[in-house]
Amino acid sequence: MIRVALPTHLRVLAQAADEVRLDLTHQATIGEVLDALETAYPMLRGTIRDHVTQRRRPFVRFFACAQDLSLASPDTRLPSDVTNGTEPFVVVGAMAGG
């Protein structure tokens, strides 16, 4: 089980609780977590990564275990503390503006 923490706007859009729990049992990659998230919550398609290119939207960032994974390849495997549910995979709206 993998926990995913979403920013407020996406939590509201998905009508989800504070954290989303995804039933992934193996040491999943970033891309696999996003695939599973969008399958469980199809209204999130296009809001985290582009519909066509599947690239992360520029103002969305990914964190896990105090590491910034925003620039990591979608094929990057997540730390075991994330894949065993100890720590969440965190989706954040980047700070922007003054």
Add this chain to the structure above:
Amino acid sequence: MSTVRLLVGTCKGAFILTSDATRRQWTVDGPHFGGWEIHHVTGSPVDPDRLYLAQWTEWFGQVIQRSNDGGKTWAPVGNAFAYDGAVGTHLWYDGTPHPWEFKRVWHLEPSPTDPDTVYAGVEDAALFRTTDGGNSWHELSGLRRHDSGPQWQPGAGGMCLHTVLQDPSDPNRMYVAISAAGAFRTDDGGQTWRPINRGLKSPDMIADPEAEVGHCVHRLALHPSRPDVLFMQKHWDVMRSNDAGESWHEVSGNLPSDFGFPIAVHAHEPNTVYVVPITSESEHYPPDGKLRVYRSRSGGNDWEALTRGLPQQNCYVNVLRDAMTVDTLEPCGIYFGTTGGQVYGSPDGGDTWTPIVNDLPRVQSVEVQVLP
């Protein structure tokens, strides 16, 4: 007695304002989708409780919401706006080729006959259509693939398709307007398009006085009883066409400034037109700090200032292109929202105005529905 419902999109959420037919007392419901930019909220003419809403943020992109109960509840529908086939390029601000990239929806135009069919005008400029209530969107790519497409260039607000007008007498005829490409017409239901910009003058932007495209059209309007007569608020100039856009002539007349964004036609008087002049392209506020709607009862040229109830000193707001509308009651009601968050209404064709609400976020769109 009828109910009047205003659908207001702001930069921080949507609001629904409701009154009886006297249009004197209003209730305010919202924000819906607080924190999101709502570019447009509108309802189906054949099923007024079917609403469509375009919400967007720079962070999370485009979401489309649909309501089947007049805005009490909403559900997200499809938000994939994929250009059809090869994307190609248009001109960027610096004149270099730039690939078409979807950014957001500017305007939703529901079909006059089918609640599941809606057109979406988007940035970068293209026209999409859904026929399944918003679940899927398909581009009418004949517009973007027009021979002039590679020469289109964005205006300051982006290269947006912001106006979609359907000819009520001919389901195959539609008009769209793009900043800063100009106006286009289809006579075959959106398969092919041609520019209709003859007579527009944009000497500060285009060297060629006969240029087919490149005009910064801000808004088009028509009256359903006379669909070949079009009115246009351009970057500068208020224009009129009597022949479905084949040619245009200027009707700015005695306006204090012919720069502005919205333009609307009275619901019962096809020759009565409304604009809200602002000072200039670099001063997006009313001349002399006086918020004045101008009305022409002669289809242009002769304009009168409508000021009763509107601030006549120290007012420096703007009215955006989708933020003025008219209702179908008698007398006709006129409504507009400002960048300062006020929504004003006139229940008497513009003779008198009252603020319906004062302190909303920046208003981006206003639509009205009259419910039985």
